[in-house]
Amino acid sequence: MSPSPWKVFGALVRRDVHVVSRELPFFLLRTTLQPIMFTFVFGYLLPRMGFVQQGYTAALLPGILGVSLAFASVQAVALPMVADFGWTLEIEDRLLAPVPTWVIALEKVIAGTAQGVIAALFVLPVARLIMGPIAGLDFAHFGVVVGMTLLGAFAFSAFGLLLGTAIRGEQIGLMFGLIVAPMIFFGCAYYPWKALSAAPIVQTLVLVNPLVYVSEGMRGALTPSLPHMNLAVVAGALVLLSAIFMALGLRTFDRRAVS
Amino acid sequence: MAPGGPGSPFAGPGAREILALDGLDLSVPPGEFFGLLGPNGAGKTTTIGILTTRVRPTSGNAAVAGIDVVRDPVGVKQRIGVVPQRPNPDRQLTAIQNLLFHAAYFGIPRTVSLPRAQALLDQLEIGDRGEAKVEQLSGGQQQRLMIARALIHEPEILFLDEPTVGLDPQARLALWEILRSLHQQGRTIIMTTHYMEEADRLCERLAIIDRGKLLALDTPAGLKARAPGATFVQITLDGEALQALPAASAVPGVTKAATKGSEISMYAERAGEALPAILRALEQAGRAPVDIRLTPPSLETLFVSLTGRKLE
Numbered sequence: 001m002s003p004s005p006w007k008v009f010g011a012l013v014r015r016d017v018h019v020v021s022r023e024l025p026f027f028l029l030r031t032t033l034q035p036i037m038f039t040f041v042f043g044y045l046l047p048r049m050g051f052v053q054q055g056y057t058a059a060l061l062p063g064i065l066g067v068s069l070a071f072a073s074v075q076a077v078a079l080p081m082v083a084d085f086g087w088t089l090e091i092e093d094r095l096l097a098p099v100p101t102w103v104i105a106l107e108k109v110i111a112g113t114a115q116g117v118i119a120a121l122f123v124l125p126v127a128r129l130i131m132g133p134i135a136g137l138d139f140a141h142f143g144v145v146v147g148m149t150l151l152g153a154f155a156f157s158a159f160g161l162l163l164g165t166a167i168r169g170e171q172i173g174l175m176f177g178l179i180v181a182p183m184i185f186f187g188c189a190y191y192p193w194k195a196l197s198a199a200p201i202v203q204t205l206v207l208v209n210p211l212v213y214v215s216e217g218m219r220g221a222l223t224p225s226l227p228h229m230n231l232a233v234v235a236g237a238l239v240l241l242s243a244i245f246m247a248l249g250l251r252t253f254d255r256r257a258v259s
Numbered sequence: 260m261a262p263g264g265p266g267s268p269f270a271g272p273g274a275r276e277i278l279a280l281d282g283l284d285l286s287v288p289p290g291e292f293f294g295l296l297g298p299n300g301a302g303k304t305t306t307i308g309i310l311t312t313r314v315r316p317t318s319g320n321a322a323v324a325g326i327d328v329v330r331d332p333v334g335v336k337q338r339i340g341v342v343p344q345r346p347n348p349d350r351q352l353t354a355i356q357n358l359l360f361h362a363a364y365f366g367i368p369r370t371v372s373l374p375r376a377q378a379l380l381d382q383l384e385i386g387d388r389g390e391a392k393v394e395q396l397s398g399g400q401q402q403r404l405m406i407a408r409a410l411i412h413e414p415e416i417l418f419l420d421e422p423t424v425g426l427d428p429q430a431r432l433a434l435w436e437i438l439r440s441l442h443q444q445g446r447t448i449i450m451t452t453h454y455m456e457e458a459d460r461l462c463e464r465l466a467i468i469d470r471g472k473l474l475a476l477d478t479p480a481g482l483k484a485r486a487p488g489a490t491f492v493q494i495t496l497d498g499e500a501l502q503a504l505p506a507a508s509a510v511p512g513v514t515k516a517a518t519k520g521s522e523i524s525m526y527a528e529r530a531g532e533a534l535p536a537i538l539r540a541l542e543q544a545g546r547a548p549v550d551i552r553l554t555p556p557s558l559e560t561l562f563v564s565l566t567g568r569k570l571e
Contacts, residue, residue: 003366
């Protein structure tokens with residue numbers, strides 16, 4: 001008698017909770033230090049120096065959260081997976097579990113989503129502390145905040161599944177240089193998408209970047225009174241991107257799991 | 260279990276056009292200790308990969324415990340334990356956690372798996388290493404942990420892929436004892452190896468494979484009986500051996516005599532009777548023996564005669 005896939009799923013989650021909770025401080029340091037330093041320079045130093053307007057922090061905070069949660073989600077799934085399939089082969093003990101391989105892949109994405117949310121929850125108070133009071137910051141739409149956070153983290157975890165299974169170990173550096181870095185700079189994290197109307201071609205091109213929707217979604221949720229993309233468009237784009245990344249990621253995962 | 264079928268090619272890993280298995284047709288009855296013997300690249304690991312659902316055959320069929328590996332991989336996984344070629348424990352966990360989580364992946368509750376895990380570690384003589392981190396275990400201990408992991412869900416069939424590669428001789432002998440006792444408990448064991456001695460001493464039946472093809476299938480004794488019936492005789496002489504070659508070749512029962520420097524080698528039927536005559540012939544040719552080595556018919560000589568190449 002094979003156990004039910006959900007029972008096995010639960011065991012996989014327990015394993016990841018056990019491992020991740022022990023590694024959590026290092027994980028947070030690794031994934032959130034860069035956005036926090038950015039917050040310090042652009043949300044604290046530059047406003048004090050008078051190089052940027054005080055109101056900039058309101059546009060910056062949601063973007064910083066978006067970067068944190070996207071970056072943490074991608075890393076949480078992709079990095080261990082590249083190692084698992086590339087050289088440690090440690091995931092083998094889970095691939096021998098009596099469940100279809102997609103159960104194992106889905107669990108990794110869910111665990112990555114949770115880690116992305118944790119990173120965002122960690123960065124929010126830190127960033128708020130660094131920036132000081134932020135005009136327009138509004139926690140009234142708490143459900144929207146939770147929804148956008150979960151959607152964004154899931155989309156980027158699924159993206160991590162695709163990257164982690166499609167990319168070989170020696171290409172990790174390339175992945176950060178060519179995919180993750182441009183994604184962050186052109187992800188509307190440090191400026192609102194509406195403001196890109198100053199550069200219309202860029203404004204159109206960045207629409208292929210999943211981070212744009214996470215940043216704009218966080219804007220719509222946290223600073224609803226400020227300009228942001230329509231939340232229905234954001235949600236629709238994130239659902240669509242999640243579906244595409246999941247479909248492709250499950251395929252590449254299966255190819256790595258069963259050669 | 261029965262992988263393959265006459266004339267049914269399996270393609271190797273990935274989409275590369277490599278024929279890893281070519282019409283390999285085997286079946287192993289329950290309770291047997293079965294060995295797949297062949298050199299590196301023979302198709303042993305591909306065979307194990309197909310039977311353990313980790314490699315998808317491009318054609319042909321394979322079943323484990325009567326279950327088709329392609330149609331119901333989950334059903335197959337439920338019934339097998341796998342010891343990989345290279346230990347791949349979950350390094351984020353301790354030794355015993357490796358077993359407990361693996362059991363949980365099979366739906367076994369901790370109340371059942373905890374005593375079972377400790378018993379397995381004790382049986383494999385690493386009972387005191389349960390709380391150790393994986394990297395604190397030696398190679399041999401990690402390999403034992405892999406065996407414990409493969410057994411924690413009490414599978415019907417145990418697959419081992421070159422389990423003793425990289426182990427020191429002592430650890431290898433210890434592992435042989437463990438495998439023997441597992442087999443005595445009635446478990447079906449399928450093992451790949453490229454060590455003749457290991458195959459000879461452990462397995463009830465052996466398949467010799469090379470380049471994806473089955474070359475011979477029998478008990479070790481049966482295979483040895485089929486080995487070329489001559490003893491391989493190598494004699495080092497006190498000088499150039501070439502001048503003694505005609506005399507040695509003329510001795511009745513001697514075949515394939517050859518020389519290299521001061522060494523002369525030949526195959527001799529009933530070496531005990533032939534050897535005095537060979538030595539007399541060498542002496543008449545003006546050469547005295549310095550050293551004599553005899554290799555009786557073995558799996559090794561059978562393998563060489565079947566494939567024209569050595570195992571290791």
